[in-house]
Amino acid sequence: MSGVLVTGGGGFLGSHLCERLLQENKDVICVDNFSTGSARNVAPLLENPSFRLLQHDITMPLHLEADEIYNLACPASPKHYQINPVLTTKTNILGAINVLDLAHRLKVKVLQASTSEVYGDPHTHPQPENYWGNVNPIGARACYDEGKRCAETLFFDYARQYDVPIKVVRIFNTYGPRMQPDDGRVVANFIVQALRNQNITIYGDGRQTRSFCYVDDLIEGLVGMMATPADVHGPVNIGNPVEISVRELGELVIELTGASSKLTFHPLPTDDPRQRRPDISRAYELLSWSPSMALREGLAKTIDYFEGLLKSDQYQVLRGLSPAG
Template sequence: MNEINRSFTPAVISSNRRILVTGGSGFIGSHLCERLLDAGHEVLCVDNFFTGARANVAHLLDHRNFELMRHDVTMPLYVEVDEIYNLACPASPIHYQRDPTQTIKTSVHGAINMLGLAKRLNAKILQSSTSEVYGDPQVHPQPESYWGNVNPIGPRACYDEGKRCAETLFFAYRMQHDLPIKVMRIFNTYGPRMHPNDGRVVSNFIIQALTNQPITLFGDGEQTRSFCYVDDLVEGMIRLMDRTPDSVTGPVNIGNPGEFTIRALAETVLELTGSRSALVRRPLPVDDPRQRRPDISLAKSLLNWEPTIELREGLAKTIAYFDAFLASAQAEVYAAH
């Protein structure tokens, strides 16, 4: 991986905005809420708690500028805000495949409802899309101009095609109503507050290592992913939302271009935890991408953004979080999910 420039100045966010974050008690959403509050904004966090958890925002509940609302975005929402970050949707295969119809509704109906709210308020709105719109890519690394290679009827389609349709809706509202939109394609992200039971590779490996369980490698472990620490991701998200002119709509890839095999990730986790867990192989899931790496040229040129946190540094922080988590009562709460 090339050396990363750590000299950029974090995005400066103008104050006095009331901001809606859907999916705000989830992994990424909770970090975004925290960052927006630190910048002096009022934050309305909306979540139906399907994968999010109150524990993720418990430290924010007494903040004078924070409000938490239980609501499902598949139903209309009538609030007054200046900006909307639409993060609501389960993002791991275990969760989005549990109820594929509801996953599609969350992406599509949720987008329609949030776009309708933004249109009524003439509010800027950002869609958290995903690298899954590229499917199992035949172009590597993946630029925003690549249209993808997605199986529309496979087990991952409820998420992949739901997010693709949401992007279409956002640009339709842009063309038809001149709505100020932003579309961000999120690549693999990790860090504290990941759901421990969501089946994602980073949280899986860390928990298995810390509990001395066998570490499961799907396939031969030579498939690749690129891992972005959550603080870097949130910085990119805010930069895209605040980028002027508003004609900069995206889509923009936000992720870490450092590419690692899944086997290398497992070996790094074993080293950092000191675990003696064995590596065991399992069959590769259907339609699981063999390669995933973002081309972040647009993010660099339009947002002056690139990640600053190397994988080993981010993993150390994430391991420390899960080590404390497993020793706490929160583990029992998540075990019920």
């Protein structure tokens, strides 16, 4: 079976991408080692005869056939990628080499899911694709930040040296259903804490800003980038340019959940960026893409998802608790 290969297909973004591709009647090969992804995310897809699931670590070579390749395989939250930073670096670099070698052999397009973290703690705001970034190469976040930067280097070198038709997108903060409740990222943290009426944990004074893109909008950007001609390489920012402070986000989550939670403030982690907002001019020009989901509406959908998940018997079992009677 050939089809569209999605590495990291069991993750938050990967599972949504697999679902979207199946809706287009494409055959999909989902590859994941489930180190941070969840089989639960793709379980509903297993009944589809056009869907194939392969448990595999992309630090090892891939031996299969594919018509297109999306490389989304890598832990994406600091909590997860800092557990084993050497493995995170290997996943970024060896994983990139393995998907690029496969694309080279098969002569197919390959898309790299890069990240806004390549900009580090930016001195330019908003961040355009021609900004080279301000990254600490030896800090605790470098395994991810520099790993993704090196992966981009490999993609462009394979394009120059071997004429591989690459696509590179830089993903900004994305949220929505299927985020893990314990992944450590701000939207999941705030929603889970609010639903439990726990205090909202804010690092720093809360004035640092982020821009949040709903997952459906992000997936449309990825699919749109893959559909561009072979000589369109990117990089292209995919994210929502509407900026909000972390404190404002916490207050909005409390409002939408009706929680009695209070905001609490804690020391800011090392190298945490002060501002993060994409310049999406290039995405609009090349892909006719811009996000459509308002933050309030997207958060409401995400809250509904987490509310159902936290009440589910499956989640209680995973936490080692007895299912609710």
